[in-house]
Amino acid sequence: MALVLVGLALLGYGIRLLAGTARTPGQAVALGTWLLAGLLLPVLVLPLVGGVGLLVARTLPRPLRTTVAVGAGTSGLLLLVAVPGLAAPTAGVTWGGLLAFLGVFWALLLGATQSRIARDQRRGRW
Amino acid sequence: MRWRPPGQGNPAAEAHDVRVSARLGLWLATAFALCLATGLLSHLAQHAPWWPGRPAQLYRITQGVHVLAGTAAVPLLLAKLWSCWPRLSARPEPAAPRGPAAQRLGRRWGYAAERAALAVLVAGAVLTLTTGLVGRAGGAPGPFATAPTHHAVAWLTVGALAVHLGVKLPRIRDGLATPLGRPAPERVGLSRRDVLGGAYLSATAVVLATVGSTVPALDRVSPLARRADRGPQGLRVTRTASAARVTRVDARWRLTMQWPGGRHEVDLPGLAGLPQRTLRLPLTCVQGWSAHADWTGVPLVDLLAAVGAPVGRVTVGSLEPVGVHRSSVLPVERVRDRSTLLALRINGSVLDLDHGYPCRIVSADRPGTGQTKWVTALRVDP
Structure with missing residues (x-):
């Protein structure tokens, strides 16, 4: 209960601060839009991405499903984190650097998967 | 169903x-x-x-x-x-x-x-x-x-x-x-x-x-890192001179220092003629990137002593016409610290305009937002 009360107090403080940042109607609308977009993420975007991922995974051999799911998810996240830097000309983030990083990441991931498959085969697991 | x-x-x-x-x-x-x-x-x-x-x-x-x-x-x-x-x-x-x-x-x-x-x-x-x-x-x-x-x-x-x-x-x-x-x-x-x-x-x-x-x-x-060495004189700049609307600094520039009962002006050659100190200090931006550089300048406490000003809290004014970065406050402890410089040079060269030419504040362990650039005024409150 104490945690809930502390949380409510912090919520109130946050709302007061947030109200201070929205000084014009345009700013208030933009903030409201962002907050609404944040709510739509788990309601619309994640199920859609997850559903597509599950469908794609079913077309792959079982040993590769986890690798591809984790690799695709991480690649998407890296792209998401890179977008602000790629959009800002002075940030020094380039497509070349990002693609090289992804190339190394996928090579390591597929290499690790291949080693695991070979080890499981030696142990006669499948 | x-x-x-x-x-x-x-x-x-x-x-x-x-x-x-x-x-x-x-x-x-x-x-x-x-x-x-x-x-x-x-x-x-x-x-x-x-x-x-x-x-x-x-x-x-x-x-x-x-x-x-x-x-x-x-x-x-x-x-x-x-x-x-x-x-x-x-x-x-x-x-x-x-x-x-x-x-x-x-x-x-x-x-x-x-x-x-x-x-x-x-x-x-x-x-x-x-x-x-x-x-x-x-x-x-x-x-x-x-x-x-x-x-x-x-x-x-x-x-x-x-x-x-x-x-x-x-x-x-x-x-x-x-x-x-x-x-x-x-x-x-x-x-x-x-x-x-x-x-x-x-x-x-x-x-x-x-x-x-x-x-x-x-x-x-780290392909997504903000390389700290990408910028004029080998150091990144977050707020450029043009973004701060500081287009040029000419020979008429003066540093004005004020304190209760006193006022002093010094031009750039006068400032450069004072005893200088070089320190290797990190510059850290609130955006997360940081880098070291060799900063050369006059310790603020020495500058105040040279013009007969008392030691106290210093409000630093910039040539920036508007915005929250046009001034900053240095508490008296910072002013007394001889590693707080009014820097004129970086890595041996005169400051680039984007780095705050003709002079800027450099103080250890202080966010970049407080390292005021294009300094033109110091007000001392003892």
Whole structure:
């Protein structure tokens, strides 16, 4: 209960601060839009991405499903984190650097998967 | 037949198991706690007069941790939401049909309050991380001020998180106390261990991709790092002269110093003629990047002594015509510290206009926002 009360107090403080940042109607609308977009993420975007991922995974051999799911998810996240830097000309983030990083990441991931498959085969697991 | 989201009441959907959600939640809460603690320190470093000047690397470390923990929170948050999302639309457990009306009403209101706090938590967390990521790149996600919004919405998120934890604590304890177990052969999608391993791997990858901003030795392996050495004279610039509307500084420039009962002006040759000191100090931006440089200039305390001014709190004025960076305040402890310089040179060369020519403040363990550039006035309050 104490945690809930502390949380409510912090919520109130946050709302007061947030109200201070929205000084014009345009700013208030933009903030409201962002907050609404944040709510739509788990309601619309994640199920859609997850559903597509599950469908794609079913077309792959079982040993590769986890690798591809984790690799695709991480690649998407890296792209998401890179977008602000790629959009800002002075940030020094380039497509070349990002693609090289992804190339190394996928090579390591597929290499690790291949080693695991070979080890499981030696142990006669499948 | 009523449609049911995958995972809701389906034990084969291991990604949505409470054991996964609880473990992801623990890591996410840890990342948020680190962000809150270091974010508060950054706020104090920018606004509290007692922020220490030693060790010189302190702000560099705390702000680096802030940015990296926030970056790691992105995959953790998305994985956590993916793990929880079937439960987001879950209905409350039915109240005892013969219970008192007040109890049923209380349960209904409790459920509504918990859902409202959850909505604020999700929306706030997304906006906090978005403003952090976009602000780190020097951009703005909307027509509102990025840093104050980041600060405000972080409090909102932490408050909603505390409410959420307060309500869900028994369930979280159960989830953490129950072993992950072996994957079920009939499972749908990834196993519990796969989901957790994937989330941890993603978090590690995004941290590795950005860590070079904070640890320059790793910038070769960090494609998303803001390279601190990319800029005039080998040092990055966050706020350029043109962005600050400082177009040129001509020979008429003077540094004006004022104190109760006194006033003194000095031109650039006069300033350069005073005894200089060279120090290797880190410059740390609130955006998370940091770099060392050799700064040469007049210790502020020596300058005040040379013109007969008393030692006291100093308000620094800039040529910047508008904006929050056009002035800063140096507390008396900083002014007394001989490592607080009015710097005229960087790495042996005269300051570039983007670095604050003709002179700027450089003080150890102080955020870049307080290292005022294009200094033109000093007001001393003893």
